[in-house]
Structures are given as structure tokens and as C-alpha cells.
Amino acid sequence: MNRRINSLFASRARRPAPGYAVGVMWDGRIVHASGYGMADLEFRAPITPATGFHVASLSKQFTAFAVLLLAADGKLSLDDRVRRYVPEMPACGARITLRHLLHHTSGLRDQSPLLKLAGWRPMDERTEGDVLDLVQRQRRLNFQPGEDFAYCNTGYTLLAIIVRRVSDSPLRVFAEKRIFKPLGMTATRFRDDHTELVSGRAKAYKREARPFQFWVPNFDLAGSTGLHTTVGDLLRWARNLLHPWVGGADVVQALLSPGRLNDERSVAYGAGVEIGFHLGLPTVKHSGWDLGYEAHLAVYPTQRFAVAILGNLSPLQPWLKARRVAELCLAGRFPERPVATIKLPKAELSRKTGVYRHPRNGMVLWVTPSRGGLQISSGRALGAGSGVVLKALDSSTFRADDKTTTVVFDDTGLTMRAAIGVEQRFERAVRWVPRKAALKAYAATYLCPELDAHLTFSVAKSGLAAAQRKSLPRAVSPACKDTFTDDKATYAFTRGRGGKVEGVTLSFERVHHLRFNRL
Numbered sequence: 056m057n058r059r060i061n062s063l064f065a066s067r068a069r070r071p072a073p074g075y076a077v078g079v080m081w082d083g084r085i086v087h088a089s090g091y092g093m094a095d096l097e098f099r100a101p102i103t104p105a106t107g108f109h110v111a112s113l114s115k116q117f118t119a120f121a122v123l124l125l126a127a128d129g130k131l132s133l134d135d136r137v138r139r140y141v142p143e144m145p146a147c148g149a150r151i152t153l154r155h156l157l158h159h160t161s162g163l164r165d166q167s168p169l170l171k172l173a174g175w176r177p178m179d180e181r182t183e184g185d186v187l188d189l190v191q192r193q194r195r196l197n198f199q200p201g202e203d204f205a206y207c208n209t210g211y212t213l214l215a216i217i218v219r220r221v222s223d224s225p226l227r228v229f230a231e232k233r234i235f236k237p238l239g240m241t242a243t244r245f246r247d248d249h250t251e252l253v254s255g256r257a258k259a260y261k262r263e264a265r266p267f268q269f270w271v272p273n274f275d276l277a278g279s280t281g282l283h284t285t286v287g288d289l290l291r292w293a294r295n296l297l298h299p300w301v302g303g304a305d306v307v308q309a310l311l312s313p314g315r316l317n318d319e320r321s322v323a324y325g326a327g328v329e330i331g332f333h334l335g336l337p338t339v340k341h342s343g344w345d346l347g348y349e350a351h352l353a354v355y356p357t358q359r360f361a362v363a364i365l366g367n368l369s370p371l372q373p374w375l376k377a378r379r380v381a382e383l384c385l386a387g388r389f390p391e392r393p394v395a396t397i398k399l400p401k402a403e404l405s406r407k408t409g410v411y412r413h414p415r416n417g418m419v420l421w422v423t424p425s426r427g428g429l430q431i432s433s434g435r436a437l438g439a440g441s442g443v444v445l446k447a448l449d450s451s452t453f454r455a456d457d458k459t460t461t462v463v464f465d466d467t468g469l470t471m472r473a474a475i476g477v478e479q480r481f482e483r484a485v486r487w488v489p490r491k492a493a494l495k496a497y498a499a500t501y502l503c504p505e506l507d508a509h510l511t512f513s514v515a516k517s518g519l520a521a522a523q524r525k526s527l528p529r530a531v532s533p534a535c536k537d538t539f540t541d542d543k544a545t546y547a548f549t550r551g552r553g554g555k556v557e558g559v560t561l562s563f564e565r566v567h568h569l570r571f572n573r574l
Contacts, residue, residue: 073368078286110350111343114282116327156210158314162196165565174524204476208279215278259347270347293361335390411481501571
């Protein structure tokens with residue numbers, strides 16, 4: 056088995072490049088632990104099983120566990136309003152509870168795209184106070200609490216604040232005392248000071264014009280991110296999920312229980328963990344990504360099996376590697392077989408291409424031809440690799456290249472079923488192609504009161520272009536009437552009296568209907 060696992064990562068071991076640490080646990084025993092690639096390219100330090108990594112959103116399950124421990128202690132209730140502990144919450148968030156934050160059903164807008172829109176660069180230092188400032192400025196939620204699911208880092212930053220205010224200890228200290236030390240996770244900590252030195256840590260890299268470049272998350276944040284750990288420590292944590300000791304069975308069960316919406320629909324997300332299936336086997340998993348660091352932990356409860364993969368280059372996609380490791384180790388145990396993809400006639404694929412719009416949040420998706428199948432993207436996909444590739448399973452059902460998302464087409468639209476959250480419906484829209492002269496109506500500068508940020512549209516040779524502080528202008532493509540897209544966002548312009556354009560709202564995956572007013 057070890058030889059077959061090694062073969063999956065052999066390309067990283069053959070040359071000086073960033074790579075992975077990989078750990079596998081079965082029946083409570085670590086059966087494979089190895090490093091592939093370099094932790095530090097400058098000093099040629101190799102990755103080993105003891106190498107520490109920033110694991111980004113894998114942090115969330117530990118933050119959630121801390122909150123659940125406080126609930127078990129009787130210090131708080133999951134149905135408490137967040138405002139009880141964070142009076143800085145704006146009026147629009149008055150009904151949000153801790154349970155909403157845990158399950159990403161609060162409707163709060165996500166901190167990361169908001170900071171980008173406000174002009175922050177990826178490696179700018181960011182603190183808890185910066186996020187609280189964003190929260191206080193929010194004037195509208197993505198949706199009413201409990202009405203929908205939208206992954207939200209903001210909620211987990213608030214949970215870390217709540218842990219500190221309830222326990223009188225920073226999350227870092229609370230987690231060390233109540234989680235990491237009892238489990239023997241001696242290499243794990245919440246790193247809430249980005250200047251802190253950490254021995255044996257992997258550095259993160261990206262590959263763009265030059266072979267490799269540093270990519271450093273300068274975050275003084277704990278809760279949504281900030282955890283530093285090793286594959287061995289993550290497997291110790293996985294053992295506690297399979298055989299609860301720290302926290303006990305009730306707390307672990309609360310962590311693994313899916314959330315519910317107001318209409319009683321189940322959300323494929325527990326408290327900081329994704330709840331799902333892999334070829335019929337139940338899974339508890341989560342991924343993380345922050346500026347070159349990538350992480351994945353997958354636990355298969357019925358098989359008493361877990362795999363942890365940590366990487367230091369984007370994109371390495373450890374979640375896909377983890378699936379392959381599980382399929383090697385658990386061969387013959389999966390109730391379902393992989394469904395083979397098929398090729399559909401070009402005419403049938405063509406009928407599915409076009410523009411689709413979400414009826415509630417206004418987001419637009421483009422479906423375009425790609426490599427014998429389709430690709431789907433938030434902006435108009437102009438070439439291979441610019442969208443998510445879809446391969447047909449039958450005449451109406453397609454699987455994305457992440458192996459976990461399916462898209463089902465029908466006569467009026469498409470339904471997207473992702474690994475987490477709830478399914479989302481997009482209706483087919485009428486494609487709109489305005490004349491270039493008509494684009495002048497949108498050319499202006501717009502101000503977002505929530506962010507005190509400007510967005511400027513101008514007419515260029517290629518069409519309409521958008522620009523904001525600290526970023527280069529980017530082309531936006533007309534999608535449907537008064538609506539444009541780029542590779543991330545949907546821009547829906549609104550008109551006032553006399554038909555003059557008076558504003559624009561932005562919709563991202565995690566930020567809906569963010570208003571900018573024309574100056």
C-alpha cells in the first residue's frame with residue numbers, strides 16, 4: 056500500500072519543488088506518513104511528516120469544537136443571539152445566532168472578498184479588528200438568517216471573538232488547554248501573530264510568470280483560519296472524531312450533525328466540517344486554502360479510516376489526491392462504483408450553452424463548450440482552463456472536475472449540487488449583446504457606503520472595463536440586460552427616473568447584492 060501511495064506523489068519527490076505531507080490512519084494506527092517535495096526552496100529543506108503547515112479553513116472545526124465545549128460547560132447556548140456577545144453587530148444582523156454562524160446560514164457577507172473590494176491586497180496584514188469594522192459597516196445580509204447557505208469566514212472570526220469574551224482566554228489559549236494538549240497535538244497551535252517564529256514550518260509558494268514565488272498569509276486572525284499543524288496531529292484529531300474522548304460523544308456528535316434551514320432542509324455541513332459521501336461511504340471532511348497553503352482532512356467513520364494531506368503550493372488540490380488515496384486503501388469497500396462519463400453530440404451540448412441567472416442572489420453563470428464537454432464559470436469563459444470543466448454522465452447530468460459537484464440541466468435552467476450547502480437553482484436567461492455606443496451609459500464612478508470603496512467603469516476598445524483601488528482595469532462581458540460579468544463577479548446595473556443608470560450591485564459566491572451608488 057505504501058508503495059502505491061508513494062506513486063501518487065512521485066512527481067513531487069523527483070525535483071526541488073514545493074509539495075505535500077501525507078498521513079493515513081486506519082483503525083487508530085498511522086499506517087503511512089511521508090513528505091514529498093520541499094518545505095523551503097531557499098534552504099532546500101525537505102517536507103517530512105513533522106513539517107508544520109498553515110491549514111487555513113481546516114481551522115474552522117477546531118473553532119467550532121471550542122464553541123461546543125463552552126456550550127457543554129453551560130457558558131453559552133448555540134441559540135443565543137450573536138449580539139449578546141458581540142454588541143458591535145449591525146442592526147441587519149440582530150437575529151443571527153451562534154448556530155447560524157457554525158453552519159454558514161447567517162447571511163453575513165464574507166470578509167475576504169469585502170477586503171479585496173475595499174482595496175486590500177492578498178498579503179496585506181489583517182486583524183480581528185479589521186473584520187469587526189467590516190461587520191459593523193454591513194447594511195444588508197446576503198439573505199435572512201436560516202434561509203440559505205453561503206460559506207462565510209466572517210462568522211468564524213466572530214466565533215473566535217465569542218470564545219475569548221466568554222472564556223476570558225484567546226482562542227489560541229483555550230484550544231491549547233481544552234483540545235490540543237489533551238489530545239497530544241503538541242505541534243498544533245492557533246497562530247494569531249503573523250510575526251511569530253515557528254520552527255520546522257513549510258513556506259508557501261505560487262507559480263506564475265517565474266518558476267516559484269513566495270506567497271505569505273499575513274493574518275493576525277484565528278477562527279476562520281490561523282491553525283498551524285502537522286499531518287500526524289490532524290490524525291490524532293481524526294481519532295477523537297472516531298472514538299470521542301476529549302469533549303465526549305455528545306460534543307463530537309454536535310460537531311458532526313448537519314445544519315438545518317428554516318424550512319427544515321438539511322445542509323451538507325456540520326459545525327466546521329463537510330458531511331457527505333464518497334462512492335457511497337459516509338465522509339467527514341474539510342479543505343483549506345490560503346495564499347499557497349492547501350490542506351485537506353477526510354475521515355471515513357464506517358471504515359475507521361482517515362487521510363490528511365497538507366501542501367505548500369497553489370494549486371496542488373490535495374482534496375483530489377485524498378480521494379485517490381482513499382480509493383487505493385479502501386478498494387472493494389465502496390458501495391458504489393465511479394460513474395463513467397460519456398460524450399454527447401455537439402448539438403446536444405450546444406443546446407445547454409448560454410447564460411443562467413440565480414433568481415435570488417442575481418449571480419450569473421456562463422456555460423460554454425470545452426474539450427468535448429462543457430465548462431461553467433462566473434464570467435464568460437474564453438478559453439480552456441478559465442472555468443470548471445463538466446463531463447456528461449447522461450444526457451442531462453454532468454460532473455465537475457472536482458469530482459464532488461454535479462450539474463443537472465432541464466428545459467428552463469440548471470440545478471447545481473455541490474459538496475457542501477444546499478443545491479442552487481439557476482434559470483436560463485436571455486443573452487444580451489449591447490452596441491458599443493450603449494456602454495457609455497454605464498461609464499462612471501460608483502461608491503459603496505459599506506466599504507467606502509469606489510468602482511469605476513469606462514469604455515475601452517474591447518468593451519466595458521471595471522477598475523478599483525489597487526487593481527488593474529478588467530474587462531467585463533455583457534450577460535443579460537444591464538448585467539455584466541468578469542471571472543469572479545456579476546455586476547447588475549439599476550436605473551432611476553428617465554432610465555438613467557444610477558447604481559450597480561455586485562454579487563459574488565459569498566457576497567450578494569452589494570450596492571454601489573453612482574457619483
